Amino acid sequence: MSTLTKDLQSHWANIRPILTIRNEREYDSAIKRLKELLDEIGDNERHPLYGLLDTLGTLIHVYEEKHHPMPGCAGADMLQFFMEEHGLNQSDLADIGSQGVVSEILNGKRELNVRQVRLLARRFQVSPAVFI
Known part of the structure; x- marks a missing residue:
């Protein structure tokens, strides 16, 4: 196993709980984290955690599309x-x-x-x- 892979595995073990949404419990936790990040970051695209906010929002959206589809509504x-x-x-x-x-x-x-x-x-x- 390469050094890069070892490093990635180590970091992924810490990040995975934040970026994994497989069930309603994890979904609820992700929503809570998203709200906390929104309160902290707002729309400041220069904030160091803005990429995390954006990624978490995308993951939540994907989960919602699959498990909580909204009727066609603008x-x-x-x-x-x-x-x-x-x-x-x-x-x-x-x-x-x-x-x-x-x-x-x-x-x-x-x-x-x-x-x-x-x-x-x-x-x-x-x-x-x-x-x-």
Whole structure:
């Protein structure tokens, strides 16, 4: 076994629990870690752990697609649902954009961007994949 392989095995033993999602328990742990990383990193792409945040988000998305498929629903539809669920109007979402921007998103004239998806996921405590 090469030195590289030995080093990788050693590191993988530490990283595997963070990046492995095979069941609901591991999925729940991954969601918790993702939320903690989002709280720490936000949308700072220069943060040293941003790559981990991105990778974990991708792994969660893959698991959700397979085990928790969402019916065909656009991000705007989900936003509308959460707004109704929480009794919010467009002006209550100033952190994602002006009332005009929110209106354009809800009417399908504008797509949610990455920053907005992250803010909405954090606000409604759901996976960012919900809005994608």
